[in-house]
Amino acid sequence: MELELTNRILKNREYQRVLSQLREMEADRVFCRHDIQHFLDVARLAVILCNDWGVSCDRDIVYAAALLHDIGRVQEMQCGIPHDIAGQAVADVILSDISCPDDAKKQIISLIASHRSAAPKKSQLEQVFCEADKRSRSCYCCAAQAMCNWSEDKKNLDIEV
Numbered sequence: 001m002e003l004e005l006t007n008r009i010l011k012n013r014e015y016q017r018v019l020s021q022l023r024e025m026e027a028d029r030v031f032c033r034h035d036i037q038h039f040l041d042v043a044r045l046a047v048i049l050c051n052d053w054g055v056s057c058d059r060d061i062v063y064a065a066a067l068l069h070d071i072g073r074v075q076e077m078q079c080g081i082p083h084d085i086a087g088q089a090v091a092d093v094i095l096s097d098i099s100c101p102d103d104a105k106k107q108i109i110s111l112i113a114s115h116r117s118a119a120p121k122k123s124q125l126e127q128v129f130c131e132a133d134k135r136s137r138s139c140y141c142c143a144a145q146a147m148c149n150w151s152e153d154k155k156n157l158d159i160e161v
């Protein structure tokens with residue numbers, strides 16, 4: 001299967017537990033949610049951007065990182081730890097649990113660590129992944145757009161690839 005690691009993560013009990021905890025915590029959230037739809041939007045956009053920008057990628061690594069990149073939101077909401085930091089430890093546990101090879105684990109955690117706009121990015125893939133995360137948000141039809149803390153120049157006000 002092409003997306004072997006991705007599907008092992010999806011079926012992992014701890015991953016499903018964190019995902020449902022996140023779903024409950026964000027049930028009344030008016031701003032963008034961090035759910036499976038967002039994760040798949042990021043994965044698919046990242047693959048499209050890799051093609052457009054001529055960046056090579058392993059799609060299983062990209063999809064796996066997309067599934068895991070925001071799971072640290074639970075700790076961020078509970079104790080204020082930035083989710084790109086908290087998510088690395090949660091991902092490490094899940095990736096060990098699914099017997100992810102060390103090299104793949106390193107790449108996935110590195111994408112989680114660098115996915116926010118301000119984080120330093122080392123590789124082209126990390127830049128693509130961060131851009132995909134940003135572009136995945138449909139600000140142009142968001143009811144909470146006026147209350148959102150994203151600056152006007154950061155908001156996606158037109159549909160782009």
Ligand SMILES: [Fe+2]
Binds near residue numbers: 038042069070133
């Ligand atoms: Fe995200």
